[in-house]
Amino acid sequence: MLPFEKCPICGGELKSKVVEKILHGGSHTAILKVNAEVCLHCGERLYTEDVVRLFENIRRKLKKQDLIGFDPSGQTFTVDKEWLNKQIEQIVEHTG
């Protein structure tokens, strides 16, 4: 189990919760739900060593584009700079 009984950051009480974790590897992103100990005071999340190892494994898989076991879940986009600038210019024009 966890080496902590209290939050190592603030000393607050910890509670077992299922949390959503977002992992990045290369240009890919994966979202998963895992158990974590969450501090009721500051919101710090603590994971067991096994879960941390799992995160590393998933990051490695994403980097290698090894997507076995992953389901597509929408796409992540980078907003094009030119397009973004145009939008901002329009806003400026409208607001005078």
Ligand SMILES: [Zn+2]
């Ligand atoms: Zn805390």
